[in-house]
Amino acid sequence: MSGLELLTWARGPGLVLAVGICIFGVILRLIEILALGRQADLASPRQNSTGSGWRTIFTRSLPPPGMLRRAPLTYLGGYVFHIGMAIAVFFFVPHIELFRGLLGLRWPGLPNPLVDIASIAAIIALLALLVGRLVDPVKRLLTNAGDWLAWALTFVPLITGYSAYHHLFENYTLTLAVHIVSVELLLVLLPFSKLFHVFSLFIARWYNGEISGRKGVAS
Amino acid sequence: MSPLGLEEKMNRPADNTLRIALSDAGISRRDFLGFCATLAAAYALPASSVIVIAAALENASRTSVIWLSFQECTGCTESLTRSHTPTIEGLILEQVSLDYHHTLQAASGEAAERAREESMRANAGKYLLVVDGSVPLGNPGYSTIAGVSNFDMLMETAKGAAAVIAVGTCAAYGGLPAAQPNPTGAVPVSQLIKDKPVINVPGCPPIPVVITGVLAHFLTFGTLPELDGRGRPTIFYGESIHDRCYRRPSYDQGKFAESFDDEGARKGWCLFKLGCKGPVTHNACATTKWNNGVSFPIQSGHGCLGCAEPDFWDMGSFYKALSMPATPVRKAVAGAAAAGVGAGVAVAFANRAKKAAAKAAHETVKVEDLTKKP
DSSP states (O other): OOHHHHHHHHHTHHHHHHHHHHHHHHHHHHHHHHHHOOOOOOSOOSSOOTTHHHHHHHHTTSOOTTHHHHSHIIIIIHHHHHHHHHHHHHHSHHHHHHHHHHHSOOOOOOOHHHHHHHHHHHHHHHHHHHHHHHHOHHHHHHOOHHHHHHHHHHHHHHHHHHHHHHTOSSOHHHHHHHHHHHHHHHHHHGGGSGGGHHHHHHHHHHHHHHHHHHTTOOO | OOTTOHHHHHTSOTTOOHHHHHHHTTOOHHHHHHHHHHHHHHTTOOTTHHHHHHHHHHHOOOOOEEEEEOBOOSHHHHHHHOSSSOOHHHHHHHHTTEEEETTTOSOOHHHHHHHHHHHHHHTTTTEEEEEESBEEOSOGGGSEETTEEHHHHHHHHHTTEEEEEEEHHHHHHOTGGGSTTOTTOEEOGGGTOOSSOEEEEOSSSOOHHHHHHHHHHHHHHSSOOOBOTTSOBHHHHSSBHHHHOTTHHHHHHTOBOSSTTSHHHHTTOBOGGGTOOGGGOBOSHHHHOBTTTTBOTTTTTOOOOOTTSTTGGGSSOTTSOTTSOSSOOHHHHHHHHHHHHHHHHHHHHHHHHHHHHHHHHOOOOOHHHHHOOO
């Protein structure tokens, strides 16, 4: 299979398959999680906890006092990676064209050099986070196969996208095709791996904030 | 006078060469040397080689060429020969002794076929075979010449050829006839000829100077140019249209034409969003250009269709950006969402049942149980 054949497959049947599986998996898992339910909290709330859950969704993104100093790599690496990745995914013009093709929505993109800087930052941050995970004995103990998988699934699209844009390999078409296929693999495994935090994060944070609020813990 | 002067050529003395043909056509030596310099530059040869190429071409005599046209539209021949004035490219083709070309030759019927057979006999092992069009394998009757199927004619003629040049995307990759669902079972030449060098010169049509560039290389050096993994001359197909495009800076700056008549289009911004396939298309359009270097599709305001690449016809809409889905996804998404809801509800019920079973199986521990001796 040549690069162009792979590219055409990735833009056609591959994309349909990947998006289909992703949607299927996300809906399946969301229903599964939400339908599990929680035991009713029969105690009356300790204080007025209105909005505690919603607030927590945002406040959990900020480091608690002193934590930034104690775990700078985790926080800064996390910020740089997520923001860089978001810029690369949502503001690179060819990507916006993909969203337009899929959702019919469009928004202005950024010039390529800015997207390039964001991608490099995200790649460096991911590498730093990997090293941090390997070096720190506690983190290493907490790490299982799911974490390595999540890291790899995220890293490969970034590095292949960067390689394609900069023509790091002679066969641009193949590099582009591999990039798209790697994103499709990410989509397929997203609902069934730790990457599902893209969705579950908000549910978990809301629930934690809400239940803590009811019990009198500040969010 | 016939388009390529074939009748005149028949009466020409045997030592007649391109030099005379050029002066007959009113092409100055300066123009001719300019053409040779273009070829030398394309092949990255030193300036001194211009004279070598010129001498080789001028004195080239009677390298026989048999041109077979199969499932094609004659666009490749048109590309090479059609112009207001005779082109150097056309004259070189003529000069290399085109012994058989059923669009251009004066002879027809049995006389035409005889010309091919005679040439094959007289120049066995030495002639160049040029093919445009794909070969149908589905049914021999889909395309025949003088009652001979394309497949049979190709195999018979290729036997004594020094090399085969597959001109155009159809001959090189199957092209339009091979587009899905490929009703005639069209295949490219390289799939059938395995024991000879096959040079692919794709493009729909290919750039004239690329076709002649390959012929000129053969005439000058007696060898074929360096080929890439797809059998294409690296020198012409080594880079993508996008990399050589004069609109590339606007791609990098994020300046795109959104429609064919908006301000961006008028300012000559990048046509990526309008479906340009330049990033994955390898050809020399952006450098050698067309019509004697006047322009090329992107310069005239239309995105590249990717015509020099295999299966370009099946790469999705010409007017959809390369990063857009090539096939519709909405139906699949709706189906997947419905399946997801179904599966989610099923899993939810299964989990509930599991929870209920666990609850039912739960035994309350009493104080006596703790004090009981095992």
